[in-house]
Amino acid sequence: MTRHTPPPAALTGSALPFPFTAIVGQEEMKQAMVLTAIDPAIGGVLVFGDRGTGKSTAVRALAALLPPIRAVEGCPVNSARPEDVPAWAEGATGRMVTRPTPVIDLPLGVTEDRVVGALDIERALTRGEKAFEPGLLARANRGYLYIDEVNLLEDHIVDLLLDVAQSGENLVEREGLSIRHPARFVLVGSGNPEEGELRPQLLGRFGLSLEVASARDVATRVEVIRRRDAYDRDRDTFLRAWKGKEAALRRRILAAREGLAALDTPDGTLEDCAGLCIALGSDGLRGELTLLRAARALAAFEGAAAVGRAHLRAVAPSALRHRLRRDPLDEAGSGARVARLLDEILPASAP
Amino acid sequence: MTQPRGLLPPWMRVETALTLLAVDPAGLSGLWLRARAGAIRDRVTSALAALPVPLARIAPHSTDEALYGGIDLAASLGAGRAVRSKGLLAGRPTVVLAMAERAPAGLAARLGRFLDAGGWAVALDEGAEAEEAPPAALTERLGLFIDLDGLSWAETRDIRLDPARLAEARARLPAVQVPPAATEAMVAAAAALGIASLRAPLMALAAARASAAFRGAGTVTDDDLSLAAGLVLAHRATVLPEAESRADAPEPPPPPPPEADRDGPPEDDALPDLSGEMLVAAIRAMLPADLLPPLAPARAARSVCGGPWGWGAFRRGTRRGRPLPARPGQPGGSARIDPVATLRAAAPWQTIRRRLTPDRPGVLIRREDVRLRRFAEASDRVLIFAVDASGSAAAARLAEAKGAVELLLSQAYARRDHVALVSFRGTGAEVMLPPTRSLVQTKRRLAGLPGGGGTPLAAGLAAALDLARAARARGMTPTLALLTDGRANVALDGSGDRVQARQDAARLARAIATGGTPALVIDTAMRPQPDLHALAQAMAATYLPLPRADARAMAETLAAALGG
Numbered sequence: 082m083t084r085h086t087p088p089p090a091a092l093t094g095s096a097l098p099f100p101f102t103a104i105v106g107q108e109e110m111k112q113a114m115v116l117t118a119i120d121p122a123i124g125g126v127l128v129f130g131d132r133g134t135g136k137s138t139a140v141r142a143l144a145a146l147l148p149p150i151r152a153v154e155g156c157p158v159n160s161a162r163p164e165d166v167p168a169w170a171e172g173a174t175g176r177m178v179t180r181p182t183p184v185i186d187l188p189l190g191v192t193e194d195r196v197v198g199a200l201d202i203e204r205a206l207t208r209g210e211k212a213f214e215p216g217l218l219a220r221a222n223r224g225y226l227y228i229d230e231v232n233l234l235e236d237h238i239v240d241l242l243l244d245v246a247q248s249g250e251n252l253v254e255r256e257g258l259s260i261r262h263p264a265r266f267v268l269v270g271s272g273n274p275e276e277g278e279l280r281p282q283l284l285g286r287f288g289l290s291l292e293v294a295s296a297r298d299v300a301t302r303v304e305v306i307r308r309r310d311a312y313d314r315d316r317d318t319f320l321r322a323w324k325g326k327e328a329a330l331r332r333r334i335l336a337a338r339e340g341l342a343a344l345d346t347p348d349g350t351l352e353d354c355a356g357l358c359i360a361l362g363s364d365g366l367r368g369e370l371t372l373l374r375a376a377r378a379l380a381a382f383e384g385a386a387a388v389g390r391a392h393l394r395a396v397a398p399s400a401l402r403h404r405l406r407r408d409p410l411d412e413a414g415s416g417a418r419v420a421r422l423l424d425e426i427l428p429a430s431a432p
Numbered sequence: 433m434t435q436p437r438g439l440l441p442p443w444m445r446v447e448t449a450l451t452l453l454a455v456d457p458a459g460l461s462g463l464w465l466r467a468r469a470g471a472i473r474d475r476v477t478s479a480l481a482a483l484p485v486p487l488a489r490i491a492p493h494s495t496d497e498a499l500y501g502g503i504d505l506a507a508s509l510g511a512g513r514a515v516r517s518k519g520l521l522a523g524r525p526t527v528v529l530a531m532a533e534r535a536p537a538g539l540a541a542r543l544g545r546f547l548d549a550g551g552w553a554v555a556l557d558e559g560a561e562a563e564e565a566p567p568a569a570l571t572e573r574l575g576l577f578i579d580l581d582g583l584s585w586a587e588t589r590d591i592r593l594d595p596a597r598l599a600e601a602r603a604r605l606p607a608v609q610v611p612p613a614a615t616e617a618m619v620a621a622a623a624a625l626g627i628a629s630l631r632a633p634l635m636a637l638a639a640a641r642a643s644a645a646f647r648g649a650g651t652v653t654d655d656d657l658s659l660a661a662g663l664v665l666a667h668r669a670t671v672l673p674e675a676e677s678r679a680d681a682p683e684p685p686p687p688p689p690p691e692a693d694r695d696g697p698p699e700d701d702a703l704p705d706l707s708g709e710m711l712v713a714a715i716r717a718m719l720p721a722d723l724l725p726p727l728a729p730a731r732a733a734r735s736v737c738g739g740p741w742g743w744g745a746f747r748r749g750t751r752r753g754r755p756l757p758a759r760p761g762q763p764g765g766s767a768r769i770d771p772v773a774t775l776r777a778a779a780p781w782q783t784i785r786r787r788l789t790p791d792r793p794g795v796l797i798r799r800e801d802v803r804l805r806r807f808a809e810a811s812d813r814v815l816i817f818a819v820d821a822s823g824s825a826a827a828a829r830l831a832e833a834k835g836a837v838e839l840l841l842s843q844a845y846a847r848r849d850h851v852a853l854v855s856f857r858g859t860g861a862e863v864m865l866p867p868t869r870s871l872v873q874t875k876r877r878l879a880g881l882p883g884g885g886g887t888p889l890a891a892g893l894a895a896a897l898d899l900a901r902a903a904r905a906r907g908m909t910p911t912l913a914l915l916t917d918g919r920a921n922v923a924l925d926g927s928g929d930r931v932q933a934r935q936d937a938a939r940l941a942r943a944i945a946t947g948g949t950p951a952l953v954i955d956t957a958m959r960p961q962p963d964l965h966a967l968a969q970a971m972a973a974t975y976l977p978l979p980r981a982d983a984r985a986m987a988e989t990l991a992a993a994l995g996g
Contacts, residue, residue, distance in 0.1 A: 132572045133629025137548060186545065190538025192496070192757040205780030229544070230569060233537045235756075257781075273568075295628040302619045305630050310615070310637065313459070314606065 099312055100323040101142035102330055105305045106296050107135055112379070113289040113399050114143050115330070117267050119337045119378040123371060124246075124288030125268035127231070127279075127403065134293045135305075136271040140227050143269075144184035146327060148335055150223055154178040157215040158222040158262050167262045169213045183224030185217050185266075189233055196241055197253050198260070213260050218251045221266040231270030232279045239283050242268070246286045288371045289396070290403035337381040344377055345387035353393055353427055360426050361401055361419065372400040390427055397423055440662075443588050446476060449576045449663050452642040454482040454593055455601045457526065457552040459638030460575035460664075464532075464566070466557045467580035472588050473556070476580070479591035480526060480554060482598060488525035492534040499542060521546055527553035532566040540567035547573045575635035577667040601645040608641045609651045621661055621711035626671035636664035661711040758803040773803035814850035814867045814908045815840065818896040820916035820956070821857040822887040834878050850908065852899050853877060856892030858885030859926040863895055867903055886928065889920035890936035897940060900949045911950050912973070917957035918964030934963070938970055945972035952976065 104111060113126045128136045152159040155172040159180070166173045187196065198216035205211065217226070228234060234242075245251050251264040268287060272279070284290070296302050312319045351373070358369045373388075375396040380388045398419045405418060440448060453463055467473040480487060490499065501519030521527070527543065529535060532555035535543075543553055555574060559565050571577075615637060622633040637652075639660035644652045758773035778801035785796040817837055837853070851874055853865040864877045893914070900910035923932040944951055951973035955964045960977035968975035 131628045132568065133631040135630070188538065188545070189541040190496075190536065190757075193759075195496075200780055211780070230537060230541050233541075237759075295630060297623075299616065299620050299623055302623060302630060302633070303616050306615055306619055306633055306637065307612075309630075309634055310610070 097316060097320060098141040098145050099138050099309070100320065100327050101139065101146040102326040103308050103312070103319075103323050104135055104139055104142065105308065106301055107139065107293055109291050109399060110136075110139055110293050112395075113291055114139060114269075115334060115382060116375050116378040116396070117269075117288065118143065118147055118334050119382055120341060120374055121265075121267050123267075123374045123378060124286065125270070127284070127287035127290040128269075128271040128293055129274045129290065130271075130293035131295060132273060134295050136293065137229060140184070140225075140269055140271065144182065144225070146331055146334075147182035147184075147225075148331055149179045149181050151177055152180055152223070158219045158264070159183060159224065160263075161223070165263075167260075169260055169262075170215075171212070183220055183222075185221040185224065185226050187217055187226055187228045187234075187238075189230055190235070191217070191238065193237065193241065196238060197245075197251055199253075199255065200258055211257060213253070213258055215262070216251075218245055218264040218266070219262055222262070222264050224266055226266045226268050228268070228270045230272050231283075232272040232274070239280060243282055243286060284403045285367060287403065289375060289399040291399045333382065336384075337378065340381040340384070341377060344381055344385075346373070346377065347387055347389075350376070350388045350390065350393065353390055357393070357397060357422070357426050358401070360422050361405055368401055368404045372397060375400050394423060394427055397427075440659075441587075442583055445663070446578050446580070446588075447591050448643075448659065449578050450476065450479045450482070450591060451593060451598075451646055452639050452660075452663065453552075453576060454484075454598050455646050456605055456638055456642040457483055458550050459642065460552065460635055461547045462527075462553040462555070462574040463576045463578065464555050464557060464571050464574045464667075465578050465580070466559065466565075467578075468558050468560075469556075472580055472583055472585060475588055475590060476578070477528070477554075477556070479593060480528065482593040482595065483526045483552075484602070486523070486525050487528050488520045488523070489528045489530060490520055490539075492529070492531050492536065492539060494520070494539065496542075521551075524551055527551065529553060529555045529566075529570075532557045532570070533559035533564050535566055535570065537567050537569065540570040544569050544573055572629060572631060575639060576663050579667075597646070600648075601642070604648070604650075605641065605645040607650065608644045610637060610641060611651065614640065614652050614657055617711055618657060618661065622665055622668075624671075624712050625665060625669040627665060627668045629668070632665055632668050636660045639664050658711055665711075756806040758805055760800070761802065761804040770803045770805040774801050777801040777803055812850055812908045814852055814903045814910050816852045816854065816867075816896050816899050816903070816910055816912050818854045818856065818861075818892045818912065818914045818916075819881070820887060820889070820892065820914075821855045821881060821883045821885075822917075822919075823857075823884045834881060837878060838875060850903075852903070854892055854895045854899065855881055856888050856895070857883065858888070859891075859922055860888055861891040861895040863899060867899070867908065886922040887916070887919050888922035888924075888926070888933070889916060889918070890924045890933060890940050891922070891926075892916070893937060893940040893944065894924065897944055897947065897949070900944070900947065904949075911952070912944065913952045913954065914971075914973070915954045915956055916964065918955060918961040918967065919957075920963075937967060941967050941971040941973075945970060 101111070101114075110126075110128055117123050117126055128139075130136060150159065150161070152161060153163050153166050154174045154176045155170075156166045157170050157173075158167060160166045160173075163173075163175045163177075166175075193199075194216065196216050196218060198219055199214055201210075201212040201214035245264050246266075246268055249263060249265040251262055253260045270279075270287060274292075296305065308319075354369050354373050354376075358372065361368075372393065376388050376392040379392045379396055383392075385392070402419050449463065453460055465473070465476060467476070496502065497517065497519075499519050499521050501517055501522055527546065529539075529543065535555075547553060553570075553574065555566050555570060557566050565571065615633075618633045618636050618640070622636070627633075636657075637660070640652045640656040643656040643659050644650070647656070649656075758770035760777075774797060775795065778795060778797045781798075781801075782796060785798075789796065819834075819837070837851075840851075850867040851865070852863070852867040853874065854861055855864050856862070864881065865874055868874060896912055896914070900912060903910040920933040920937045921928060921930050923929050924936040925932075951968075951971050953964060953968035953971065953973045953975050955961055955975065955977040957964070957977075965975050965977075
């Protein structure tokens with residue numbers, strides 16, 4: 082099946098995204114996404130960069146890579162146990178099914194109704210019943226919420242997200258409805274920094290942030306084009322060729338999830354963590370927590386017995402660069418500041 | 433079709449682009465057609481019928497219901513059951529976006545998703561100015577670009593695309609081979625032109641393949657490549673590489689565009705091979721000589737005034753602009769009711785309310801049902817001039833500054849910008865003119881501007897900052913232009929303490945930078961002042977030393993820096 086077949090085939094083709102492992106380069110972005118897959122508590126990824134650098138491709142690829150979840154069939158919030166299904170939900174059968182981890186798109190210009198859910202107008206009109214029609218936040222529970230061009234999102238939608246991302250619960254009080262349901266999701270955002278800044282409050286809700294750029298050398302760029310072209314021209318063959326690697330990465334993520342609990346966190350690492358955050362003057366303790374969680378996830382992914390300084394160094398730039406106070410005179414950007422301090426405070430040679 | 437090196441007559445280029453789009457719409461994702469509405473554009477759009485699926489027209493303010501389908505409220509109320517309308521995108525049509533230059537970012541994002549999933553679209557862009565263009569999120573994803581500007585009716589003719597030949601080409605397309613060297617050449621050419629996105633070479637290769645398929649060839653040749661590069665890459669170029677280099681003399685890397693340093697051109701050792709150079713040369717030949725210079729100022733304007741279209745920032749209001757989703761509220765003042773949203777809110781309660789008041793006819797609407805219209809509109813820009821009228825500056829410069837301001841005023845009038853004027857001299861600053869659009873009033877105040885005394889730079893900055901804040905609070909987008917010779921010698925409290933004066937000025941400069949007000953510092957001293965340069969940096973402002981400027985030169989520089 083190729084993209085040149087008539088429209089219906091192209092539509093079904095979009096259900097088979099480009100394999101995550103086939104993305105060339107962009108190691109930091111891939112690592113950040115794998116880390117959130119291992120420990121969702123890290124709290125999401127923000128990817129800033131130019132257009133055509135594979136941001137959207139990576140997010141959609143991640144969806145296919147994630148291990149499926151067990152959920153109650155027909156439950157609008159993907160509950161893990163039948164007793165967790167909210168009272169207002171109808172159509173939940175109580176049977177458990179395996180379904181892919183939800184990755185929900187939140188488009189720009191979306192209305193509040195669509196995000197938080199609203200009165201089901203159809204039922205209200207036709208049957209005069211007061212029923213709740215769940216929104217995108219319900220569907221994203223236990224999964225991912227992806228916002229492309231997150232820096233262009235309208236303010237009142239950002240306010241909603243800030244509140245829900247913090248509490249993990251969506252509270253709907255409108256049109257005579259009073260409903261609450263869990264909404265725990267990993268926030269993934271992408272955007273182009275030239276078009277607008279992100280509010281610091283929203284910035285802080287993302288666990289990791291990174292800046293991507295197109296590969297500079299021609300050889301890498303050619304390889305990107307070659308793989309994409311092969312995927313476009315013969316999707317089935319391409320997906321078959323990468324099936325093994327995808328499965329291997331998925332197994333590694335699952336193994337890392339299990340290994341996370343047994344992982345040892347030495348006091349030295351905690352001190353390193355605190356020292357770095359104090360030196361950087363990052364706001365609040367969220368930075369330290371995220372840094373530690375990300376480092377633990379990385380250690381688990383690498384199969385290490387304990388979290389070490391090397392793990393901290395590897396994740397520090399993406400965990401901290403968006404938490405610094407903005408310095409208008411610093412041309413190099415926050416990433417460079419983190420890297421500079423990293424070398425001062427946590428030199429690689431020490432234990 | 434077989435003319436070499438991509439040097440096609442303009443109308444041939446249009447025909448070729450449409451042919452390629454008809455052969456492989458999914459690979460090319462669509463067309464960005466820049467043209468004013470008219471008979472020539474109609475000739476192009478009528479050829480879109482050759483595309484394999486029917487057209488669906490959408491407007492910049494098309495709602496989600498229109499795009500994706502939803503409940504048709506009017507039909508539902510009439511029929512007494514839910515009537516769903518089918519969204520325009522549901523049938524995966526060839527989307528034709530009219531007035532694409534007015535499309536908001538939200539629509540661009542939705543269409544971008546549609547294009548990423550294998551759809552295709554044609555954006556009809558009627559932008560008049562260079563910076564009036566569809567959102568980049570959309571144009572980046574559309575493969576082909578055609579500009580009909582400057583084409584006369586005589587140069588054009590009806591476009592006839594042979595459906596049978598197109599069908600043949602489509603059937604041949606999957607088998608067309610792309611030699612590895614061709615891929616490398618295309619990627620190298622894109623990199624040499626400073627195109628960071630990898631979508632561009634990908635779509636250029638799709639165009640080359642479509643071209644080969646249409647010719648009936650089984651393999652992509654150099655001619656296909658240069659044709660494709662001209663149609664897909666040329667308009668994305670951000671740097672123009674030197675043309676006359678040869679393989680034995682390593683080509684110097686082209687100067688990177690100032691704002692895209694990290695995606696600059698490739699290193700010396702990764703330079704394009706001969707074939708890549710050939711493509712760059714083909715594109716070079718296709719670009720009009722004056723195409724690239726306008727690119728940079730347009731972008732500078734963007735960064736100075738903050739808005740994506742070179743206008744002011746967007747704000748939400750209740751009166752004008754593009755519609756946004758309605759919100760609950762009470763009517764009054766300038767707020768207007770959104771009848772449909774209000775009915776939507778009231779609809780579910782009708783059964784209950786009817787029971788309570790069976791005698792009242794019609795739809796029962798209560799206060800809490802009321803939904804208000806909201807609109808997004810580009811806010812007005814206000815240029816705040818802070819002019820140094822001190823003794824040191826007055827002698828030579830004040831007249832020139834006045835002249836420059838007057839020239840800018842006439843430009844601002846044409847752009848419907850507001851202008852405000854602050855002058856500082858002696859011990860303090862004075863707002864000579866609050867933000868206004870009145871040209872006559874401004875001229876009168878300017879003529880009466882007195883000169884002489886010390887330089888209370890800090891006071892001038894403070895007054896300008898206050899004006900900027902007030903303007904922002906009223907929904908306008910302020911831009912600051914400071915004209916001074918920089919010898920701050922009066923502090924904020926009016927004393928003649930030079931050290932204190934300088935510290936106060938620096939403090940206010942930082943406050944302006946923190947407030948995010950774009951600014952411009954024009955040094956009118958005889959020699960450029962390092963102090964003033966430092967001040968401009970603290971203000972995050974553009975610094976323009978103009979030791980020997982006359983009014984016209986100053987106005988031109990200012991207009992260029994402000995994107996006027």
